[in-house]
Amino acid sequence: MIAKFLKEYSKWYLLYASMTGLYLLTFFLYHLPITFFLTSFSFNLTLLFGISIWLFLGFRKKMKTLETFLSVEELADFTLPSEESYRDLILAIKSSQSQRLLDAKHQHQGLQDLIKMWSHQMKVPLSALSLMAQTDQLDKQEVRQQLLRLEKYLDTLLNYLKFSGNKDDFRFEICSSREIIMDLIKKYRVSFLAKNLSVNIEGDWQLKSDKKWLSFALSQVLDNAIKYSKDGGQIAVKMDEKGITILDTGMGILSEDLPRLFEEGFTGFNGHEHKKATGLGLYMTKQVLDRLALSIAIESQVEIGTQVFIGKQKV
Structure with missing residues (x-):
């Protein structure tokens, strides 16, 4: 967690170090007492340490929230303009994802209903063929008609599945x-x-x-x-x-x-x-x-x- 924190705020610490170096160079060039610089640097370092602890605690809280959040409401503490933009983006992604899941659920339910309906339709010609076979009354024309119905139902189902999966071969x-x-x-x-x-x-x-x-x-x-x-x-x-x-x-x-x-x-x-x-x-x-x-x-x-x-x- 500390490594991530330092990575996020590395630019600010680099800026602080650069400004400290410039102040030291100024004291050196103008032959100012170095004691004044050390005193000021001590106060600034103490303030920097306190601010770093405060920033780190907030950073850790946000990281844990992002790792475990379930709803966008949990991101209410993200109040900075950039954080609000990220929150809106997350909200849009979650909304899109929820819609896709809902569509997939409806499609799955529709496919189940289709299979049930298709199975029911297939039972009719199969029952007719079974009855003719059991009674030894196989009428050639009737058998062809029932087989044609079976072929049509199967062809319709296969083409429906192909179109539903956006798989066509025009x-x-x-x-x-x-x-x-x-x-x-x-x-x-x-x-x-x-x-x-x-x-x-x-x-x-x-x-x-x-x-x-x-x-x-x-x-x-x-x-x-x-x-x-x-x-x-x-x-x-x-x-x-x-x-x-x-x-x-x-x-x-x-x-x-x-x-x-x-x-x-x-x-x-x-x-x-x-x-x-x-x-x-x-x-x-x-x-x-x-x-x-x-x-x-x-x-x-x-x-x-x-x-x-x-x-x-x-x-």
């Missing part, structure tokens, strides 16, 4: 939205057949984007169109140089739910009513499209259908 190239849609329709053909849905595709949209992530975003929209369509319904995909529009003749979305569709974890009336939503699909879609510099807009009417438009963001 690779921009010229893409054909028609090719992507055709691949997705082939992927979801079992779901189309299960609900006897017809699909109509018009035009194409050539754009520079990341094919994998654009495909993921479009798959979420197309999956919702299939999920909430009525048996025997229709899905239309229209593309031009402005963007891509996906329309369905499903149950539609309540007007009060529309502004919150892209919130994380929001399922809305349809999700609660049919217990098919995780609240991540459209949230992830919006996150991905934002990174791709694309926009998404949704219009819907209950019992009439939903229209989703994806295009380039306006500059």
Whole structure:
């Protein structure tokens, strides 16, 4: 502690020693009695010793406070302008640190809730597959549909974790939205057949984007169109140089739910009513499209259908 004290106040002691040397030089040059200098030096040294003890006690108290303090209120004795600046800086750092800890806690809690929700969603297709296996009634089309659901839930979770960790692997190239849609329709053909849905595709949209992530975003929209369509319904995909529009003749979305569709974890009336939503699909879609510099807009009417438009963001 003494070494730290001397290090902090070394400049002042060096200044005192320099001034003492100058006074001694003055006495020597003017042939003044050295006794007067020694008397003055004794008084000054005694005063310096007393002041040093007082400064050291204050320095030790501050050092112990800094080593053990838990709240900024404990730094109330730091009254010098420079000390107040340090105190304000410590307060700002602690506030920022507390906010980061709170954010991390919320993120951890959100991840736990997500895992619970995801596990619950996975149980449904797994239970269906288990029941078919136990009863020896393995319907090929139904098995494919349940496996497709499992694949979608897993894909959504993995992409969510990747985005949450700010780990992305975008690779921009010229893409054909028609090719992507055709691949997705082939992927979801079992779901189309299960609900006897017809699909109509018009035009194409050539754009520079990341094919994998654009495909993921479009798959979420197309999956919702299939999920909430009525048996025997229709899905239309229209593309031009402005963007891509996906329309369905499903149950539609309540007007009060529309502004919150892209919130994380929001399922809305349809999700609660049919217990098919995780609240991540459209949230992830919006996150991905934002990174791709694309926009998404949704219009819907209950019992009439939903229209989703994806295009380039306006500059």
